[in-house]
Amino acid sequence: MAVDALVRIERDGAYANILLPKLLAKSGLTERDRAFATQLVYGTVRAQRSCDWFVSRFALGELDDTVRAALRVGTFQLRFLGTPPHAAVSATVEVVPRKARGLVNAVLRKVAEADDAWPSDAVRLSYPDWVVDRLTTDLGAEAAVGALTSMNGAATTTERDDGYTQDPASRWVVDAVGAQPGERVLDLCAAPGGKATALAGDGAVVAAADVRPRRVGLVAGNASRVGLAPDQLQAVVADGTRPPFADAAFHRVLVDAPCSGLGSLRRRPDARWRVDADAPERLAKLQTRRLDAAAPLVRPGGTLTYSVCTLTAAETTGVAEAFASSQPGWVPVAPPADPWIPWGTGALLLPQAAETDGMAVFTWRRPT
Secondary structure (H helix, E strand, O other), X not given: OHHHHHHHHHHHOOOHHHHHHHHHHHHOOOHHHHHHHHHHHHHHHHOHHHHHHHHHHHOOOOOOHHHHXXXXXXXXXXXXXXXXXXXXXXXXXXXXXXXXXXXXXXXXXXXXXXXXXXXXXXXXXXXXXXXXXXXHHHHOHHHHHHHHHHOOOOOOOEEOOOOOEEOHHHHHHHHHHOOOOOOEEEXXXXXXXXXXXXXXXXXXXXXXXEOOXXXXXXXXXXXXXXXXXXXXXXXXXXXXXXXXXXXXXXXXXXXXXXXXXXXXXXXXXXXXXXXXXXXXXHHHHHHHHHXXXXXXXXXXXXXXXXXXXXXXXXXXXXXXXXXXXHOOOOEEOOOOOOOOEEEOOEEEEOHHHHOOOOEEEEEEEOOO
């Protein structure tokens, strides 16, 4: 099943976090084997470049999709899980076409005995070169390697009192918004609804907006599942760059903007291979537009919070500086403390600080 999943992710562009639950639901596997299949798929996708480096040293010529996926799975078991060679090799050989079994057996036995004199941190940590280079430039070498290493681990979640499962960093962003009971709050980019439902659970009256109707349906469904009434949270279809709300309608607005996601790669294992090098600058322009569009919606004395689950300077301090330039008079609000670190006028949460998603958050108060 893991090999099949990897073929579909590579060949068809399937998303691991969407495809895998569907395959598991139909698999009939025991709970233990479901957990192992999940570990194989997510782990191999994360370690894909590292695995390919081993395989390419011993497998010459073109490989078909199934053989390549199987060699990656076998290499992941041998080099990252510490599976005994006889078990990893034999199990992998069994799932490839008969004509490829000799090749797979020979390559994996060489992989098991090979040295790991990595040619670069990008290969060792299994990321595109540009991701390593960008985060090294923006964070410094030590923090970048720490973040990239941390994001190769499994995702962590916590269950809120209302039963919603959420990364702790997302809950901390809600805390940074600081909404009080009875306040009107807009979550401008709300899907799938984790932050919006938390804000409503804290007593705010929430408008949860997203531009895509299907994703607005996710917000509404999640709100219903945690027991929120329509007068607590209303999910609406709205374009964040042209929000259809009255000026000064909200005490607080949260712009949890779409971003390159380079702080949440532990949660989306295949995202590192999908994001392109131009994405941070391209998305920063859209993020700035959303912030500028959101500013008039905040009542005088109210607050605007900007958050992203990425670590690039372009999408964090760069966007914050652009907002400060276009909206003079807005006053930065004191950022959250440890485990966050100061980041421009806001704060940055490195993934290694608390083994969560990496996040940046900035809050400003509108002049009265």
